[in-house]
Amino acid sequence: MILQVEAATTAIGQRNPVAIGFFFAFISITLGITYWAARRTKTTEQFYAAGRSVTAGQNGWALAGDYMSAASFLGIAGLVSTTGFDGLIYSTGWLVGWPVVLFLIAEPLRNMGRYTFADVVALHREQKPIRVASAIGTLSTVTFYLIAQMVGAGGLIKLMFGLSYETAVIIVGSVMILYVLLGGMIATTWVQIVKAVLLMSGAFLLAIMVLMKFGMSPTALFAAAAAKYGSSVLAPGKLVANPLDALSLGMALMFGTAGLPHILMRFFTVPDAKAARKSVFYATGLIGGFYLLTFILGFGAMVLVGPDAIRAVDKGGNMAAPLLAEVLGGTPFLGFIAAVAFATSLAVVAGLTLSGAAALSHDLWVNVFRGGHAGADEQLRIARGATVVLGVVAIALGITFKGQNVAFMVSLAFAIAASGNFPALCLGVFWRRATTMGLLASMVVGTLTTLVLIYLSPTIQIDILQHETAWFPLKNPALVTIPLSFAVGMVVSLLTARRGAAEIASFEDRERQMLWGDKRA
Amino acid sequence: MSEPLRALARTRWRVAISLTTVMVVVYFGFILLIAYDKQLMGTLVAPGLSLGILLGAVVIGASWVLTYAYIWWANRTYDPELERLRHEAGR
Numbered sequence: 315m316i317l318q319v320e321a322a323t324t325a326i327g328q329r330n331p332v333a334i335g336f337f338f339a340f341i342s343i344t345l346g347i348t349y350w351a352a353r354r355t356k357t358t359e360q361f362y363a364a365g366r367s368v369t370a371g372q373n374g375w376a377l378a379g380d381y382m383s384a385a386s387f388l389g390i391a392g393l394v395s396t397t398g399f400d401g402l403i404y405s406t407g408w409l410v411g412w413p414v415v416l417f418l419i420a421e422p423l424r425n426m427g428r429y430t431f432a433d434v435v436a437l438h439r440e441q442k443p444i445r446v447a448s449a450i451g452t453l454s455t456v457t458f459y460l461i462a463q464m465v466g467a468g469g470l471i472k473l474m475f476g477l478s479y480e481t482a483v484i485i486v487g488s489v490m491i492l493y494v495l496l497g498g499m500i501a502t503t504w505v506q507i508v509k510a511v512l513l514m515s516g517a518f519l520l521a522i523m524v525l526m527k528f529g530m531s532p533t534a535l536f537a538a539a540a541a542k543y544g545s546s547v548l549a550p551g552k553l554v555a556n557p558l559d560a561l562s563l564g565m566a567l568m569f570g571t572a573g574l575p576h577i578l579m580r581f582f583t584v585p586d587a588k589a590a591r592k593s594v595f596y597a598t599g600l601i602g603g604f605y606l607l608t609f610i611l612g613f614g615a616m617v618l619v620g621p622d623a624i625r626a627v628d629k630g631g632n633m634a635a636p637l638l639a640e641v642l643g644g645t646p647f648l649g650f651i652a653a654v655a656f657a658t659s660l661a662v663v664a665g666l667t668l669s670g671a672a673a674l675s676h677d678l679w680v681n682v683f684r685g686g687h688a689g690a691d692e693q694l695r696i697a698r699g700a701t702v703v704l705g706v707v708a709i710a711l712g713i714t715f716k717g718q719n720v721a722f723m724v725s726l727a728f729a730i731a732a733s734g735n736f737p738a739l740c741l742g743v744f745w746r747r748a749t750t751m752g753l754l755a756s757m758v759v760g761t762l763t764t765l766v767l768i769y770l771s772p773t774i775q776i777d778i779l780q781h782e783t784a785w786f787p788l789k790n791p792a793l794v795t796i797p798l799s800f801a802v803g804m805v806v807s808l809l810t811a812r813r814g815a816a817e818i819a820s821f822e823d824r825e826r827q828m829l830w831g832d833k834r835a
Numbered sequence: 836m837s838e839p840l841r842a843l844a845r846t847r848w849r850v851a852i853s854l855t856t857v858m859v860v861v862y863f864g865f866i867l868l869i870a871y872d873k874q875l876m877g878t879l880v881a882p883g884l885s886l887g888i889l890l891g892a893v894v895i896g897a898s899w900v901l902t903y904a905y906i907w908w909a910n911r912t913y914d915p916e917l918e919r920l921r922h923e924a925g926r
Contacts (some may be wrong), residue, residue: 399876402891403869410862410894413901417851417858537883548885549877550869557870564866568859591909598902602895609888744848822836825844829917 325645326627326636329476332649333656337475340508340657341489347504351497358693361498362429362672368503368583374596377580379506380665381408381571381597382513382604384658385466385724390605391638392631394612396621398539398547401612403554405605407564411571412601416594419572421587422743425831426824430669431578431735432677435742435757437827438820440750441686445677447757451734452575452673454761455727456666456704457711459574462723463666464712466632467659469720473633474652480713486656487709490664494671494701499583502664509654509661514600516654517607520635523642524614532610539613547616562793563725569796570728573735576669587831611635618642667704674700725790726768733795734761741803743828746821749814752807760799767791840920843913850908854901861897865890 355361368376386408394401427433432448464483471482493501528534539547554560571577581590615624615634618641627633636655640648675697680688688696715723738756741748767786768774775784788794811818869876869887876887 399885399887399891402888403866406862406865406891406894409898410858413858413898413905414855416902416905417854533881533883535883536885536888540883545877545879545885548879548883549887550873554866554869557867560866560870561863564863568862588909588914591906595902595906598898602899606892606895609891822841826836826840829840829844829847830921 324627324637324640325648326633326640327473327476330474330645330649330652332646333474333652334649336650336653337656340512340653344493344501344505344508344657344660345489347508348493348497348501351500351504354500355496355498356694357690358429358676358697360500361694361697362579362668362676363582364499364503366583366585370584370589370592371596372503372507373580373584373589373593374600375510376503376506376583377577377593377597378600378604379508379510379513379661380576380580381601382510382658383463383466383662383724384470384655385462385720386605387513387517387608387658388466388470388632388635388655389630389721390608391611391615391635392624392628392633394609395615395619395624395634395638396631397551397553398543398613398616399549400551400553402609403550403560403563404567405608407567408571409598409602409605411568412594412598414568415572415577416591416598418740418744419578420581420590420594422828423578423581423739424584424587424590425829426743426827427582429579429582429676430672431575431739432673432681435738435753436681437742437824439742439753439814439817442682443750443754444757445681447754447761448735448738449673449677449682451573451730451738451757451761452677453670454765455573455575455731455735456670456673457707458723458730459576459727460663460666460670460708461711461715461718462720462727463659463663464708465715465718465723466720467656467663468712468716470632470652470655470659473628474636474655479716483709483712486660486663487705487712490660490667490708491702491705493660493664494668494705495698498697499668502661502668503580503583505661505664509657510600512654513658514604516651517604517611517635520639520642520651521607521610521614524610524618524638527618535610535613535617538617542617543621547613558787558793559789562788562790565796566725566729566732566790566792568732569736569792570732573731573739574727575673575731575735576665578735578739579665579669579672611638614638663708667701667708670704671697671700674704722773726764729764729768729790729792729795730761732792733764733799737796737799737803741800741807743824745804745807747807747811747818748803749807749810749817751810751814752803752805755806756799756803759802760795763798764791764795767795837920837924840924843916843920847913850905850913854905858898858901862894865894
């Protein structure tokens with residue numbers, strides 16, 4: 315017999331003692347880790363880069379933890395459970411950026427930079443213009459991603475713990491500030507690892523419990539979904555109506571991963587380029603496995619819970635995985651999954667805040683306002699101050715943007731990362747003729763056109779502002795803005811070749827450092 | 836910068852850009868199939884398994900294979916050559 319939950323019978327939205335118990339266990343463990351990490355966080359190298367002591371395996375898990383947000387766990391499971399196949403477009407899109415990070419970004423970044431990707435773009439070039447532009451790119455990406463995570467977390471916690479939205483946002487923000495402020499990158503790394511292990515084991519357990527009902531066969535599960543809701547659930551549906559929209563979304567997902575500041579920052583925490591390389595290999599394995607699991611969870615929720623029951627609890631379908639856990643393991647398992655989702659938001663927000671704080675303190679304060687001359691104590695003090703500022707801003711943004719479309723904010727963050735950060739990083743590392751002015755133009759044009767075109771897109775003009783038409787036809791601008799950002803970067807570089815002659819001449823030094831690192835052989 | 840080191844940098848770039856291109860072709864091939872031939876993607880290749888779901892899993896599998904291919908090349912060819920050049924430069 316197939317179980318079917320009625321919306322009225324779920325414990326979601328009520329205070330769940332198991333969830334609260336697991337949640338406090340997670341908070342106690344991670345704050346314990348933070349206390350331990352705080353005693354090892356005395357220098358900027360420790361604060362930003364965990365003293366370069368993170369192993370490849372640890373960083374692989376931490377990368378996965380930084381990347382797998384509650385949005386992808388709950389969002390994809392929800393999308394699959396209510397629409398079927400279409401969710402797979404996101405599952406694959408969020409993975410295919412990782413090989414690109416490995417081939418093009420990870421090792422050069424580790425060898426050429428210290429704390430932020432701006433170090434790499436600005437290497438042997440004029441510091442101030444590049445640092446200002448990349449700080450704008452970083453802070454825009456981080457802000458939109460933070461809004462998405464805070465709004466998502468607040469909504470989820472409200473549903474799962476019965477707290478008010480504002481209380482939930484303030485709790486997430488305050489605990490996150492404690493992690494980053496006191497424990498810096500060491501605490502943030504371990505929070506990511508603990509969270510990734512919890513998330514992977516929760517999803518794995520849930521998937522096994524689903525498959526046990528179908529003789530351990532995923533295809534039997536898909537067949538049951540097709541038998542119940544029609545074979546169309548196994549075929550593409552409405553998500554991809556327009557091929558250009560699909561391409562554009564795909565480009566943003568693929569190249570955005572390679573421009574996310576909190577992901578890029580993780581490569582500075584390992585001892586060398588080889589470890590950076592290995593860590594992406596582990597992360598790709600973990601994240602791919604996770605997205606395969608979300609497919610079992612999504613179809614499992616479709617068959618065992620039912621799309622109507624899922625939509626009755628949350629219109630966006632975000633409660634599919636927790637509802638599935640409740641059907642399969644009762645209130646205690648629901649509590650566990652709820653606590654995992656909470657931990658997930660907390661960890662991602664911590665990683666984002668640390669990367670934003672690095673842009674504010676290392677790029678803007680130290681390298682722009684102080685011209686690269688700031689004492690060690692001052693650097694650490696500014697980094698911690700920036701953390702508190704960003705944490706408070708994150709809480710304020712979470713409360714201000716209550717009820718906004720979270721998926722839209724995430725796609726915005728990916729589009730800016732893909733068009734503002736990724737092209738400049740690529741040109742700056744690999745192209746001999748890239749000049750300061752070219753890279754500056756690439757970052758500024760990439761970020762600004764993304765923001766403007768998103769404002770003119772159907773998502774804002776038609777869905778939000780209720781206009782009849784939108785000036786720009788695509789929901790995601792990456793198809794236009796990524797090539798534009800590359801083109802502007804190249805044209806301006808060629809036009810300013812005379813001014814940048816010394817920079818072009820230093821290409822071989824950069825290339826040597828890309829291969830060998832900073833160590834003089 | 837020595838000629839062998841520059842050659843290694845060029846090889847690294849060629850490997851990186853080739854593998855990136857393969858990934859781009861695989862993923863955008865999948866997306867374009869979804870966009871242009873929904874019916875084909877809905878065809879069942881086995882009971883309960885549509886071509887679309889199968890190809891989605893293939894894209895994830897391809898990401899794994901390509902990252903492994905790069906690691907394999909880097910461990911076998913790139914690292915030893917880099918190490919050799921480092922020793923030579925040190926001499």
